[in-house]
Amino acid sequence: MQRVLVLDKNKTPLMPCHSARARQLLTRGKAAVYRRYPFTIILKERDGGDAQPVTFKVDPGSKTTGIALVADFKRGKRVIWAGEITHRGQQIRDKLLSRRQVRHSRRSRKTRYRPPRFLNRHCAEGKLAPSLQSRIETILTWVGRLRRWSSISSLSMEFVRFDTQLMQNAEISGVEYQQGELAGYQVREYLLEKWGRECAYCGVDNTPFEIDHIIPKSRGGSNRVSNLTLACHECNQRKGSQTAAEFGHPNIQQQAKQPLKDAAAVNATRWALWRRMDTLGLPLEVGTGGRTKFNRRKQNYPKAHWVDAACVGESGEQVYIKPSHAPLQIKAMGNQSRQMCSVDKYGFPRTRAKHGRVHFGFQTGDIISVIVTKGTKYGMYVGRVSVRASGSFNITTPTGTVQGIGYRYCTPIHKSDGYLYEKGEALSSATTRVAVSSRQIQ
Numbered sequence: 519m520q521r522v523l524v525l526d527k528n529k530t531p532l533m534p535c536h537s538a539r540a541r542q543l544l545t546r547g548k549a550a551v552y553r554r555y556p557f558t559i560i561l562k563e564r565d566g567g568d569a570q571p572v573t574f575k576v577d578p579g580s581k582t583t584g585i586a587l588v589a590d591f592k593r594g595k596r597v598i599w600a601g602e603i604t605h606r607g608q609q610i611r612d613k614l615l616s617r618r619q620v621r622h623s624r625r626s627r628k629t630r631y632r633p634p635r636f637l638n639r640h641c642a643e644g645k646l647a648p649s650l651q652s653r654i655e656t657i658l659t660w661v662g663r664l665r666r667w668s669s670i671s672s673l674s675m676e677f678v679r680f681d682t683q684l685m686q687n688a689e690i691s692g693v694e695y696q697q698g699e700l701a702g703y704q705v706r707e708y709l710l711e712k713w714g715r716e717c718a719y720c721g722v723d724n725t726p727f728e729i730d731h732i733i734p735k736s737r738g739g740s741n742r743v744s745n746l747t748l749a750c751h752e753c754n755q756r757k758g759s760q761t762a763a764e765f766g767h768p769n770i771q772q773q774a775k776q777p778l779k780d781a782a783a784v785n786a787t788r789w790a791l792w793r794r795m796d797t798l799g800l801p802l803e804v805g806t807g808g809r810t811k812f813n814r815r816k817q818n819y820p821k822a823h824w825v826d827a828a829c830v831g832e833s834g835e836q837v838y839i840k841p842s843h844a845p846l847q848i849k850a851m852g853n854q855s856r857q858m859c860s861v862d863k864y865g866f867p868r869t870r871a872k873h874g875r876v877h878f879g880f881q882t883g884d885i886i887s888v889i890v891t892k893g894t895k896y897g898m899y900v901g902r903v904s905v906r907a908s909g910s911f912n913i914t915t916p917t918g919t920v921q922g923i924g925y926r927y928c929t930p931i932h933k934s935d936g937y938l939y940e941k942g943e944a945l946s947s948a949t950t951r952v953a954v955s956s957r958q959i960q
């Protein structure tokens with residue numbers, strides 16, 4: 519169960535409380551709802567209070583980022599609040615691409631005699647692409663928000679997926695990496711990613727894989743990552759003490775030598791995120807992705823981004839998650855379009871320049887409740903509104919879009935803040951789903 523975030527009368531965050539307690543405070547009139555998403559209450563009289571240490575934990579991903587608040591109680595660590603942020607990186611990329619195309623076509627129509635410019639673009643050292651930057655900004659927005667509404671005393675983040683440096687160089691790594699329990703996890707994760715989760719020899723997927731030495735150890739092959747690949751049991755058996763080339767796959771030896779490019783890009787974003795998190799002035803713990811998975815497997819939790827967040831790093835070794843706990847799904851929607859005038863596919867203006875975006879006190883993205891008492895739209899709806907200057911709004915509900923609802927019927931629940939919220943799937947239902955698929959994969 520998600521805990522309810524609590525503020526005292528001066529808006530100082532207190533320890534998040536149980537939802538039953540929050541309900542009690544609300545019905546007795548001792549508290550008021552401060553925010554709907556995440557659910558936060560503000561106490562009317564209380565000033566200050568005690569708080570247990572709470573850690574904000576994050577598992578940054580390219581599409582979805584898991585976040586979790588883990589409290590350190592006397593009886594152990596426990597997830598008290600969790601969420602999954604869906605980023606809009608792809609959306610940003612697509613929008614920038616379409617803008618570039620419109621400008622390109624306009625340029626070639628308007629300046630036919632100008633020679634094309636060449637190599638005239640520079641960007642600062644270490645600048646990230648806007649789609650990547652937005653992921654970092656979104657995560658930092660949520661660190662900031664949750665710090666304002668709950669008493670966070672430390673941070674913990676998954677730093678890199680694969681610590682490639684430590685995997686390759688035995689000299690700098692120490693015993694834990696090359697021989698410890700964790701070593702296998704690091705390497706295995708890396709290989710799964712690198713070889714696309716399929717057998718390098720026959721291409722079969724959805725089977726338990728074995729780590730195969732391209733040049734067998736019996737023939738002097740090393741344990742380095744560049745000598746390892748994934749193979750299904752049959753291929754591994756048939757290959758025996760042959761090298762990959764002798765087995766009829768000379769290209770694999772070449773492929774193995776190339777490092778995983780993706781890992782570098784993912785790691786670059788994480789470095790940038792780490793630098794920003796480090797400036798927040800709270801103790802910051804880091805852990806690798808291999809360790810996260812190791813912790814999660816050891817505690818028998820299913821794969822979910824928010825569960826991964828809770829299992830990050832050394833502090834993720836023993837974390838209790840209630841089976842009925844369901845995270846808040848947070849989807850980044852963007853605030854508004856900066857484009858003043860939308861264009862058709864030829865680059866011609868399609869609409870007039872925009873006027874204001876607030877109409878009758880509502881703006882697109884607000885979550886509202888609607889009670890229509892008469893006519894064909896009779897009923898009660900809760901959802902996200904798209905406003906029109908005419909006052910006839912559309913409401914997107916989980917079951918579909920209802921068009922043409924008059925503004926008079928609408929009551930605001932949550933003002934637009936650039937995110938869409940939904941209740942996520944509980945841990946226990948994720949468990950049953952994963953149990954079916956995990957039998958097939960590993």
Ligand SMILES: [Zn+2]
Binds near residue numbers: 754
């Ligand atoms: Zn195979």
